[in-house]
Amino acid sequence: MFELDSITAGYSGSVVLRDVSLWVPPRSVVALLGANGAGKTTLLRVASGLLKPSAGRMRLDGVDVTGKPPHVLARHGVCHVPEGRGVFPHLTVRDNLTIQATGGSAAEAVERAVSAFPILGEKLNQQAGALSGGQQQMLALAHAYVIDPSHVLLDEVSMGLAPVVVDEIFESLAKLAASGCALLLVEQYISRALELADYAYLITRGGIEFAGEPGELDGDQLTAKYLGTPLRS
Amino acid sequence: MTDLLPFLVIGLTTGSVYGLAAMGLVLTYKTSGIFNFAHGAIAALAAYAFYEVKVVRGLPWPVALLVAVVVLPPLVAMLMERVTRALAGATTTMKIVATIGIQLIITGALLAHYGAAGLTFPAFLPADTIELFGVYVGIDQLVSACVAALGALGFFVFFTFSPLGVRMRAVVDDPDLLSLAGTSPFAVRSWAWLIGSHFAAISGVLLAPLIGLDALLLTLLVVQAYGAAAVGLFASLPMTYAGGLLIGVLAALATNVVSGSVVLSGLPPAMPFLVLFAVLLLAGKRRLVDIGATRPTPPQPPLLGPRTARIVALVVIGIGIAVPFLVGAKLPVYANALVFVLIFSSLQLLVRTSGQVSLAHAGLVAVGAATFSHLAVGAGLPWLVAVLLAGAVAVPVGALVAIPAIRLSGLFLALATFGFGLLLENVVYRTGLLFGASGSLPAPRPDGLGGDLPFYYVLLGFAVAGVLLVAAVGRSRLGRLLRAMADSPTSLATLGLGVNVTRVTVFGISAFLAGVAGALYASQGHSATGTPFTSFTSLTWLTVLVLCGAARSAAPLAAAIVFAVLPAYGGGEADGSSGWMPVLFGVGALLVALHESSARRGRSHVSAEWPTGSRAAERIGSPGRAAARERVAHRDVDSAVRVRVGAAGGAR
Ligand SMILES: Nc1ncnc2c1ncn2[C@@H]1O[C@H](COP(=O)(O)OP(=O)(O)OP(=O)(O)O)[C@@H](O)[C@H]1O
Ligand SMILES: [Mg+2]
Numbered sequence: 099m100f101e102l103d104s105i106t107a108g109y110s111g112s113v114v115l116r117d118v119s120l121w122v123p124p125r126s127v128v129a130l131l132g133a134n135g136a137g138k139t140t141l142l143r144v145a146s147g148l149l150k151p152s153a154g155r156m157r158l159d160g161v162d163v164t165g166k167p168p169h170v171l172a173r174h175g176v177c178h179v180p181e182g183r184g185v186f187p188h189l190t191v192r193d194n195l196t197i198q199a200t201g202g203s204a205a206e207a208v209e210r211a212v213s214a215f216p217i218l219g220e221k222l223n224q225q226a227g228a229l230s231g232g233q234q235q236m237l238a239l240a241h242a243y244v245i246d247p248s249h250v251l252l253d254e255v256s257m258g259l260a261p262v263v264v265d266e267i268f269e270s271l272a273k274l275a276a277s278g279c280a281l282l283l284v285e286q287y288i289s290r291a292l293e294l295a296d297y298a299y300l301i302t303r304g305g306i307e308f309a310g311e312p313g314e315l316d317g318d319q320l321t322a323k324y325l326g327t328p329l330r331s
Numbered sequence: 332m333t334d335l336l337p338f339l340v341i342g343l344t345t346g347s348v349y350g351l352a353a354m355g356l357v358l359t360y361k362t363s364g365i366f367n368f369a370h371g372a373i374a375a376l377a378a379y380a381f382y383e384v385k386v387v388r389g390l391p392w393p394v395a396l397l398v399a400v401v402v403l404p405p406l407v408a409m410l411m412e413r414v415t416r417a418l419a420g421a422t423t424t425m426k427i428v429a430t431i432g433i434q435l436i437i438t439g440a441l442l443a444h445y446g447a448a449g450l451t452f453p454a455f456l457p458a459d460t461i462e463l464f465g466v467y468v469g470i471d472q473l474v475s476a477c478v479a480a481l482g483a484l485g486f487f488v489f490f491t492f493s494p495l496g497v498r499m500r501a502v503v504d505d506p507d508l509l510s511l512a513g514t515s516p517f518a519v520r521s522w523a524w525l526i527g528s529h530f531a532a533i534s535g536v537l538l539a540p541l542i543g544l545d546a547l548l549l550t551l552l553v554v555q556a557y558g559a560a561a562v563g564l565f566a567s568l569p570m571t572y573a574g575g576l577l578i579g580v581l582a583a584l585a586t587n588v589v590s591g592s593v594v595l596s597g598l599p600p601a602m603p604f605l606v607l608f609a610v611l612l613l614a615g616k617r618r619l620v621d622i623g624a625t626r627p628t629p630p631q632p633p634l635l636g637p638r639t640a641r642i643v644a645l646v647v648i649g650i651g652i653a654v655p656f657l658v659g660a661k662l663p664v665y666a667n668a669l670v671f672v673l674i675f676s677s678l679q680l681l682v683r684t685s686g687q688v689s690l691a692h693a694g695l696v697a698v699g700a701a702t703f704s705h706l707a708v709g710a711g712l713p714w715l716v717a718v719l720l721a722g723a724v725a726v727p728v729g730a731l732v733a734i735p736a737i738r739l740s741g742l743f744l745a746l747a748t749f750g751f752g753l754l755l756e757n758v759v760y761r762t763g764l765l766f767g768a769s770g771s772l773p774a775p776r777p778d779g780l781g782g783d784l785p786f787y788y789v790l791l792g793f794a795v796a797g798v799l800l801v802a803a804v805g806r807s808r809l810g811r812l813l814r815a816m817a818d819s820p821t822s823l824a825t826l827g828l829g830v831n832v833t834r835v836t837v838f839g840i841s842a843f844l845a846g847v848a849g850a851l852y853a854s855q856g857h858s859a860t861g862t863p864f865t866s867f868t869s870l871t872w873l874t875v876l877v878l879c880g881a882a883r884s885a886a887p888l889a890a891a892i893v894f895a896v897l898p899a900y901g902g903g904e905a906d907g908s909s910g911w912m913p914v915l916f917g918v919g920a921l922l923v924a925l926h927e928s929s930a931r932r933g934r935s936h937v938s939a940e941w942p943t944g945s946r947a948a949e950r951i952g953s954p955g956r957a958a959a960r961e962r963v964a965h966r967d968v969d970s971a972v973r974v975r976v977g978a979a980g981g982a983r
Pocket of ligand 1: 132
């Protein structure tokens with residue numbers, strides 16, 4: 099269980115999140131929706147410790163982890179796949195995986211990553227920056243397989259990828275969820291995210307507007323009302 | 332060719348040590364974003380530690396070596412790591428000031444304790460020579476070169492293949508991502524500082540036998556190192572080592588070429604600067620990106636309202652007029668201080684108004700002093716004309732260094748000006764262009780105003796005019812442009828060329844003031860010499876000005892008092908650049924830099940009381956399926972919320 103309680107946070111001079119509470123129960127998939135600039139990325143950055151909240155508490159399996167740095171949270175099972183490409187572009191794929199393993203066996207890390215994304219096996223000695231966008235995203239996602247995280251925070255991992263690659267990524271997310279770790283999912287493919295999700299949160303301008311089961315969110319209404327364009331899926 | 336071979340071998344042996352030092356510098360810069368101006372000072376500290384243990388305490392050399400290269404570096408690294416951590420988010424200027432502060436602390440302490448005269452460094456390696464490719468080489472040199480080469484190679488292997496090395500490269504790519512992967516970037520940086528400090532210490536101990544134990548010379552190792560680093564574009568480690576070799580060889584060859592010429596004898600030490608300068612000129616903006624660059628802080632609001640400020644200014648001028656009747660025989664001290672008001676004003680214009688750092692300021696002042704003498708005595712021009720022309724001559728000299736560097740980040744301007752100051756000092760001061768071989772030129776005072784008292788008032792007039800000029804620049808369109816640059820990074824990008832022209836203009840005005848100040852300094856002292864205007868002086872000035880930053884626009888006045896008046900009442904030091912004063916200034920500037928960066932971080936912290944935008948956002952009381960849910964009425968949602976084009980469209 100990962101609990102964010104009344105979080106207020108922001109960047110130099112501007113508050114982005116105001117009094118946001120969000121819970122990720124064990125073994126569940128939580129979708130976090132919201133328009134551009136609503137504060138989804140900011141919330142995930144708070145959750146993984148990259149951004150210190152100015153108010154509010156965070157608890158991980160009952161333990162207060164407010165203000166803990168990211169590497170400590172990571173070692174406690176929080177795995178954040180950040181927005182953009184979560185890879186070290188000038189390092190080889192193998193080196194990227196070694197780092198993801200957090201001191202664990204590099205060989206085992208490679209083995210796990212390759213069994214999740216076989217294509218990575220062919221690219222081990224290539225620079226990560228030279229991979230295709232989809233392959234980079236798989237490498238970033240491999241982090242969740244290389245370690246055994248209790249909570250995975252995913253920030254638009256499908257962004258800018260070809261539909262087949264998106265399918266592959268969503269399949270792997272489903273597998274990840276089935277393996278028992280909890281997911282906090284920020285996605286632009288709203289309907290696919292909601293299919294996967296047990297709970298959904300809608301965030302608007304830094305505040306939670308809706309929290310509940312995906313079924314209660316009417317997809318068409320959601321997009322029409324909150325996101326401005328109809329959903330075509 | 333065979334004539335050159337010995338120089339080539341010597342060049343490669345010293346170059347190897349430069350390369351090692353430079354690799355340490357690049358490593359710490361890449362991993363932390365802090366360019367360590369104190370890198371050479373660390374080398375000097377290690378060499379002196381060796382000297383202290385071996386010569387002063389009389390212990391055997393292995394003990395000395397142990398202290399210098401095993402015990403000392405971790406202590407230094409710990410300090411550097413703490414400072415780096417505290418400097419997170421600081422402006423480029425404050426990052427530069429902080430490590431310059433450390434350099435001043437170390438070098439100043441060494442100078443104050445051991446004296447400025449070079450000491451003999453105890454040879455600890457066998458001094459026999461062996462023949463290598465037909466050249467006789469000292470075994471000690473050979474050992475130095477090999478130790479450095481092995482260190483460089485070993486480090487390269489470590490950096491490329493070891494898990495920690497991989498993480499060091501990762502921290503360069505993306506420290507946040509590294510921390511998400513469970514490794515603390517701070518821990519990795521500590522290791523980088525440890526290795527960097529070791530490399531500095533080792534190169535200090537290896538170089539000291541070659542160049543003697545001279546705190547200033549050893550400190551300037553950082554210059555060789557940054558010349559080498561420039562060859563590697565401040566990024567590539569192997570190229571950096573190669574750059575070290577190149578600089579070693581160029582300097583040795585230059586020694587051969589200029590041997591016999593007193594005038595050119597400064598050329599070899601100036602080699603690294605010439606290399607750096609060439610790189611700055613040739614490498615594009617894209618390839619020389621300052622890793623640690625941040626945008627400048629907008630200038631702080633003035634302490635006083637305009638009316639009060641005007642009254643205070645008048646009172647200060649009144650005190651200035653009254654000073655000669657209050658201080659008796661100390662009048663020359665105050666006359667000098669007035670010159671320093673001008674010097675610090677010109678520095679203030681750069682550092683505070685436009686966020687640029689010049690480390691060649693003493694050089695520009697010296698140019699003004701010498702030019703004045705040439706014009707007033709040599710060409711027989713009237714006093715005032717000579718003073719103003721001396722200022723005018725300093726402008727193109729300043730532009731020469733500013734133009735290639737200014738389009739790059741503030742760090743590179745600082746590096747270029749530092750190197751340029753050294754070049755002036757080592758090569759040009761002794762030529763006929765400036766002070767000539769004797770090092771001193773006559774400097775007259777104006778006819779009829781030559782007495783100490785009337786000349787004091789002449790200086791007061793110049794000081795007031797200078798301060799007014801700087802204030803006027805701050806309030807002019809130029810000043811507004813500078814503030815806009817500090818406020819908004821986008822305007823900085825869109826203004827494009829305008830920004831560079833603005834910066835060069837400000838640099839030019841600043842150089843003019845510095846030149847005029849040089850002329851006045853010479854006139855006040857009846858002679859023009861380069862002795863008070865070393866690169867070390869430039870560093871001291873910068874730290875004093877930063878130290879007095881709290882006085883805002885009165886900082887030049889405060890700095891002049893601290894630098895030129897207080898020492899006269901203290902331990903009898905000539906001015907603030909002698910004795911233990913630089914150490915104090917270094918400490919002060921370091922503290923100010925740390926304080927300013929923490930204040931900046933504080934500003935970026937958001938208070939919880941920030942007005943909330945009265946959205947009908949509801950908190951969720953409990954999780955799970957039974958959670959309280961709130962559906963927000965749609966009337967509450969503005970149409971302003973837009974969606975990324977691909978968001979819904981992509982979900983075919
Ligand atoms: N590093 C930053 N510094 C200052 N403001 C920021 C920073 N990052 C984000 N913001 C601001 O915070 C707000 C929320 O940004 P955030 O990235 O959390 O949105 P998001 O919901 O992830 O949007 P998107 O769907 O576009 O990714 C925005 O208004 C943005 O301008
Ligand atoms: Mg985002």
